[in-house]
Amino acid sequence: MTKQEHIVNTALTLFYTKGLHAVGINEILAESNVAKKTLYNHFASKDELICACLAKRDTQFNSWFEEICNKPLAIEVAISLFTGLKLWFANQVPKLGHFNGCFFINAAAEYPNAQHPIAKQCMQHKQTILDIILTALLATPELKNNKVKALEIAHTLLTLKEGLICQARVMRNQSLVMPSITLLKHITQS
Amino acid sequence: MTKQEHIVNTALTLFYTKGLHAVGINEILAESNVAKKTLYNHFASKDELICACLAKRDTQFNSWFEEICNKPLAIEVAISLFTGLKLWFANQVPKLGHFNGCFFINAAAEYPNAQHPIAKQCMQHKQTILDIILTALLATPELKNNKVKALEIAHTLLTLKEGLICQARVMRNQSLVMPSITLLKHITQS
DNA sequence: ATGTGTGTAGACAAGTCGGTCTACTTTTAA
DNA sequence: TTAAAAGTAGACCGACTTGTCTACACACAT
Numbered sequence: 197m198t199k200q201e202h203i204v205n206t207a208l209t210l211f212y213t214k215g216l217h218a219v220g221i222n223e224i225l226a227e228s229n230v231a232k233k234t235l236y237n238h239f240a241s242k243d244e245l246i247c248a249c250l251a252k253r254d255t256q257f258n259s260w261f262e263e264i265c266n267k268p269l270a271i272e273v274a275i276s277l278f279t280g281l282k283l284w285f286a287n288q289v290p291k292l293g294h295f296n297g298c299f300f301i302n303a304a305a306e307y308p309n310a311q312h313p314i315a316k317q318c319m320q321h322k323q324t325i326l327d328i329i330l331t332a333l334l335a336t337p338e339l340k341n342n343k344v345k346a347l348e349i350a351h352t353l354l355t356l357k358e359g360l361i362c363q364a365r366v367m368r369n370q371s372l373v374m375p376s377i378t379l380l381k382h383i384t385q386s
Numbered sequence: 387m388t389k390q391e392h393i394v395n396t397a398l399t400l401f402y403t404k405g406l407h408a409v410g411i412n413e414i415l416a417e418s419n420v421a422k423k424t425l426y427n428h429f430a431s432k433d434e435l436i437c438a439c440l441a442k443r444d445t446q447f448n449s450w451f452e453e454i455c456n457k458p459l460a461i462e463v464a465i466s467l468f469t470g471l472k473l474w475f476a477n478q479v480p481k482l483g484h485f486n487g488c489f490f491i492n493a494a495a496e497y498p499n500a501q502h503p504i505a506k507q508c509m510q511h512k513q514t515i516l517d518i519i520l521t522a523l524l525a526t527p528e529l530k531n532n533k534v535k536a537l538e539i540a541h542t543l544l545t546l547k548e549g550l551i552c553q554a555r556v557m558r559n560q561s562l563v564m565p566s567i568t569l570l571k572h573i574t575q576s
Numbered sequence: 577a578t579g580t581g582t583g584t585a586g587a588c589a590a591g592t593c594g595g596t597c598t599a600c601t602t603t604t605a606a
Numbered sequence: 607t608t609a610a611a612a613g614t615a616g617a618c619c620g621a622c623t624t625g626t627c628t629a630c631a632c633a634c635a636t
Contacts, residue, residue, distance in 0.1 A: 199613080215495065217405070217496065218407065220593060220594080221594060222592085222593085229614095231614045232596090232615085233597085236594095237613085241594080241595080242593095242594065298552075302495040304555065305487065307405075308403065308405060322557055323561065348566070352563075355553060356546065359545035359550075361552075362549070363545060366490065366509060366512055367513075371512070371513060373545075379572070383569065410622075412623085412624090420583090421583065421586085423582095423583080423584075423585090
């Protein structure tokens with residue numbers, strides 16, 4: 197593992213756990229046992245380091261997300277999506293780390309200016325997630341010839357996903373109810 | 387308007403627009419034309435001021451939310467909820483100010499420690515919102531004798547609401563699709 | 577009129593922030 | 607072997623942070 201990767205790994209954990217503004221450069225240095233000069237050799241600024249962390253999390257998260265969406269039938273995509281989320285919320289997905297909400301929603305909350313590179317990267321991530329769901333749905337026999345309906349279902353599933361993540365984060369898993377399979381059937385069949 | 391209310395109003399706008407960590411005491415003082423001593427006469431710390439802002443937003447938001455949930459039939463509650471959100475996202479609800487996502491989700495993102503007073507207040511807000519939806523549903527003839535189903539529907543509507551708010555915030559209203567009325571019918575009837 | 581709020585203006589303390597820079601050491605490759 | 611590259615440790619800079627405190631002004635009730 198290169199120094200650069202090591203810094204990003206440490207920084208990502210801290211940023212995701214405590215928030216972007218709450219973690220200072222010095223804390224990252226202390227935690228990763230790296231000299232300040234080394235960090236600034238690899239990243240021009242804190243913002244650039246944050247962007248690298250977002251990129252890393254994007255890769256990490258999407259690979260897991262593609263896995264759980266990869267099911268042959270539309271209803272199975274939906275069910276797998278929500279059982280996967282449930283596992284994540286219960287900290288049973290090691291590669292995603294200790295659950296602390298959506299890193300990109302959290303990051304966007306700290307950088308409200310939509311033109312900021314960090315905000316843009318968060319937008320991009322959400323678009324990618326939608327694409328992953330849509331691709332999975334379009335690969336099913338039920339929906340491969342109905343792009344309009346597939347897109348509509350993808351949007352609904354995405355909305356439920358984001359809603360569940362926020363509730364799991366803010367409510368700390370209390371008062372969290374997953375969509376029933378009956379509901380998912382309605383969504384994927386109607 | 388008392389000095390205290392004036393300070394909270396100014397602080398709330400700044401906090402909601404720019405984020406909690408991003409806004410300093412001095413910026414609030416400059417914007418509100420108030421002396422530092424005056425602020426610290428009314429609030430013991432920045433955290434306490436933030437809590438006062440959360441409380442103010444809670445009152446403000448809930449009064450609007452109760453209005454839009456106050457419909458005689460379950461399906462109307464659902465439809466009214468999402469048309470209301472759409473108006474909010476489009477900045478057409480003056481009393482809620484310029485849309486910038488859910489203040490409580492944003493705040494919780496900046497204070498990940500669940501024991502922190504700010505995090506607790508965010509949790510409380512979400513519980514209240516669930517109660518408002520549930521109360522509205524239990525007042526309808528379809529659901530007044532079915533508390534279990536009413537609670538299930540309330541949770542689903544809440545999840546969709548949170549998901550839409552996050553998407554509207556992160557994606558800046560791009561790629562945002564409201565639940566279809568057909569879907570809402572399924573949810574409120576099944 | 578005389579004290580008691582409550583307000584203003586802003587200096588100040590003590591610490592943190594991101595970021596630069598120097599001096600020195602280790603690793604690596606020609 | 608030697609020179610360049612990449613690392614360490616940490617002093618330092620200026621700006622900013624929350625919060626305290628002094629000195630003063632005005633309003634109002636006794």
